[in-house]
Amino acid sequence: DTGVSQxxxxxxxxRGQNVTFRCDPISExxxxxxxxxxxxxxxxxxxxxxxxxxxxxxxxxxxRFSAERPKxxxxxxxIQRTEQGDSAMYLCAWGREKLFFGSGTQLSVL
Amino acid sequence: xxxxxxxxxxxxxxxxxxxxxxxxxxVTNFRSxxxxxxxxxxxxxxxxxxxxxxxxxxxxxxSILDKKELxxxxxxxxxxxxxxxxxxxxxxxxxxxxxxxxxxxxxTLSVRP
Numbered sequence: 001d002t003g004v005s006q007x008x009x010x011x012x013x014x015r016g017q018n019v020t021f022r023c024d025p026i027s028e029x030x031x032x033x034x035x036x037x038x039x040x041x042x043x044x045x046x047x048x049x050x051x052x053x054x055x056x057x058x059x060x061x062x063x064r065f066s067a068e069r070p071k072x073x074x075x076x077x078x079i080q081r082t083e084q085g086d087s088a089m090y091l092c093a094w095g096r097e098k099l100f101f102g103s104g105t106q107l108s109v110l
Numbered sequence: 111x112x113x114x115x116x117x118x119x120x121x122x123x124x125x126x127x128x129x130x131x132x133x134x135x136x137v138t139n140f141r142s143x144x145x146x147x148x149x150x151x152x153x154x155x156x157x158x159x160x161x162x163x164x165x166x167x168x169x170x171x172x173s174i175l176d177k178k179e180l181x182x183x184x185x186x187x188x189x190x191x192x193x194x195x196x197x198x199x200x201x202x203x204x205x206x207x208x209x210x211x212x213x214x215x216x217x218t219l220s221v222r223p
Binding site: 002031033035040041042043044045048050055056089091095096097098099100101102103104 | 141142144153198200204207208210212213
């Protein structure tokens with residue numbers, strides 16, 4: 001039990017399409033994070049929510065990326081006009097000082 | 111910019127061997143260092159180290175931090191094939207608000223039977 005459920009587990013899309021991922025905390029977690037992990041690299045911070053407020057965004061999060069957390073429960077991460085460089089594992093996490101990660105959504109952009 | 115460097119990047123050992131994984135860091139304001147194990151999907155939390163010289167232990171795994179020399183090590187004794195994974199080290203900048211982790215690239219450990 002990682003504390004968050006992510007959907008879908010895998011997503012294959014064509015370049016230029018829009019994709020949306022979802023993260024559902026299993027119980028109430030007021031802090032929720034999105035990270036991205038490419039092959040051979042550690043996860044990189046994308047954005048952070050405290051309840052419904054998006055409090056920090058990485059410069060990695062270009063204009064094509066948007067994240068929401070309506071009502072402070074589940075969160076979505078949308079990528080518009082996907083590019084091959086967006087291919088990565090997108091991880092959701094919760095926690096205060098130490099973070100606990102979900103199983104991730106593996107995105108492949110063809 | 112905070113930086114975490116892990117070495118070696120990959121390692122192959124035989125069951126029963128002892129391994130030492132290294133993590134060095136260069137950060138503006140040190141808070142804590144964390145170790146994770148990543149098998150297929152989610153990184154799973156192993157240890158959080160905040161103070162120098164205090165060993166954290168869990169079964170065959172142990173870890174220690176040296177804040178003077180700016181590094182941490184993760185030791186695994188009597189390795190098993192189930193220890194094969196990527197081991198990630200990360201610094202957290204947590205100051206009571208959010209916890210933004212800066213990860214190293216990870217060390218791929220392969221344990222051969």
